Amino acid sequence: xxxxxxxxxxxxxxxxxxxxxxxxxxxxxxxxxxxxxxxxxxxxxxxxxxxxxxxxxxxxxxxxxxxxxxxxxxxxxxxxxxxxxxxxxxxxxxxxxxxxxxxxxxxxxxxxxxxxxxxxxxxxxxxxxxxxxxx
Amino acid sequence: xxxxxxxxxxxxxxxxxxxxxxxxxxxxxxxxxxxxxxxxxxxxxxxxxxxxxxxxxxxxxxxxxxxxxxxxxxxxxxxxxxxxxxxxxxxxxxxxxxxxxxxxxxxxxxxxxxxxxxxxxxxxxxxxxxxxxxx
DNA sequence: CGGTATCCCTGCGGATACTG
DNA sequence: CAGTATCCGCAGGGATACCG
Numbered sequence: 001x002x003x004x005x006x007x008x009x010x011x012x013x014x015x016x017x018x019x020x021x022x023x024x025x026x027x028x029x030x031x032x033x034x035x036x037x038x039x040x041x042x043x044x045x046x047x048x049x050x051x052x053x054x055x056x057x058x059x060x061x062x063x064x065x066x067x068x069x070x071x072x073x074x075x076x077x078x079x080x081x082x083x084x085x086x087x088x089x090x091x092x093x094x095x096x097x098x099x100x101x102x103x104x105x106x107x108x109x110x111x112x113x114x115x116x117x118x119x120x121x122x123x124x125x126x127x128x129x130x131x132x133x134x135x
Numbered sequence: 136x137x138x139x140x141x142x143x144x145x146x147x148x149x150x151x152x153x154x155x156x157x158x159x160x161x162x163x164x165x166x167x168x169x170x171x172x173x174x175x176x177x178x179x180x181x182x183x184x185x186x187x188x189x190x191x192x193x194x195x196x197x198x199x200x201x202x203x204x205x206x207x208x209x210x211x212x213x214x215x216x217x218x219x220x221x222x223x224x225x226x227x228x229x230x231x232x233x234x235x236x237x238x239x240x241x242x243x244x245x246x247x248x249x250x251x252x253x254x255x256x257x258x259x260x261x262x263x264x265x266x267x268x269x270x
Numbered sequence: 271c272g273g274t275a276t277c278c279c280t281g282c283g284g285a286t287a288c289t290g
Numbered sequence: 291c292a293g294t295a296t297c298c299g300c301a302g303g304g305a306t307a308c309c310g
Contacts, residue, residue, distance in 0.1 A: 025169055025241070025244060027244075027251075028163060028164065028240065029163060029164045029166065029169075030164060030302085031164065031302080031303080034160055034164075046271085046272090047272055047273080048271065048272080058305075059272085059273080060274090060303070060304075060305090061302085061303060063273070063274090064302095064303085070258065071254070072251045072254055072255055072258075073250060073251055073253070073254025073255070073258075079272095083271090084271045084272085085271050085272055085310085086271075086272090087271085087272060087273090094247060094251070094254075097243065097247065098243060098247075100239075101236070101239040101240045101242070102240075104235075104236040104239050104240075105160065105163065105236045105237075105239075105240060106160070107236070108232065108236040109160065109162075112229060112232065112233075115208060116208055116209075116229070118208070119206070119208025119229075120206050120207055120208070122208075123205065123207075123208075124206070166282080166283080181291080181292090182292055182293085183292080193283070193284055193285075194292090194293080195283070195285090196283060196284080198292085198293070199282095199283085214292095218291090219291045220290085220291055220292055221291075222292060222293090
């Protein structure tokens with residue numbers, strides 16, 4: 001997710017149409033980012049709050065994910081100097097612009113998940129047969 | 136990418152609006168899928184062809200990625216019984232429907248990558264200062 | 271409550287060699 | 291050309307303990 005993503009141009013020096021998008025794609029290409037961003041939609045949310053919302057995430061990973069988003073300017077972190085400490089995370093304007101494409105992708109999935117699951121069963125059944133009777 | 140993605144409902148038993156999308160999201164959440172799908176856009180492409188197009192991918196991962204897409208019904212694999220062997224991969228109708236949301240995401244990235252990079256530099260500079268003068 | 275620090279293990283994914 | 295098999299390093303990420 002971090003520093004790598006070394007992306008070279010083609011030998012000829014030209015760029016593929018996807019050039020530049022790779023770096024951004026791996027923003028989404030981790031286990032938690034999308035879900036955290038999604039939960040941030042309503043507005044300022046606290047850490048413990050988020051951890052409850054994003055089921056299954058560890059505190060370690062939640063913080064890691066938030067830091068990453070913050071680093072890329074998608075999330076702002078605000079500390080209220082009170083006791084007990086209170087910290088709120090919310091999407092920046094930039095972060096909010098990500099919601100649309102993200103929701104498109106989610107919508108696509110919702111629409112096609114069943115088709116994919118059927119295909120998967122089918123595929124698994126077939127390859128299983130093959131491995132049994134050595135077809 | 137695989138079998139996991141255990142997604143539970145909330146204690147109350149209801150579903151979050153994102154329910155069901157997780158499985159699909161990890162389609163995108165791997166290092167190569169998006170780029171392979173993208174390269175498949177033009178139509179049938181051969182393995183070696185793809186490997187040249189998707190720079191940096193190993194044959195192992197290319198095949199792995201293709202198998203996965205095939206398993207989910209997004210890609211069809213066609214073998215021509217000739218020597219030397221010829222195999223073509225192409226997007227299924229289902230696979231093609233993925234292009235739009237995918238391109239949306241890529242477009243978002245292209246539009247905002249610079250902003251993110253600036254934010255990142257800024258963030259790194261600040262946190263560096265902190266760690267130096269123990270602010 | 272909101273974090274950081276450590277330990278540790280799984281599996282992603284690269285490199286390489288081999289087959290039809 | 292297309293694909294499988296092995297070996298293996300290393301980062302992603304979970305569990306746990308501890309601090310202001």
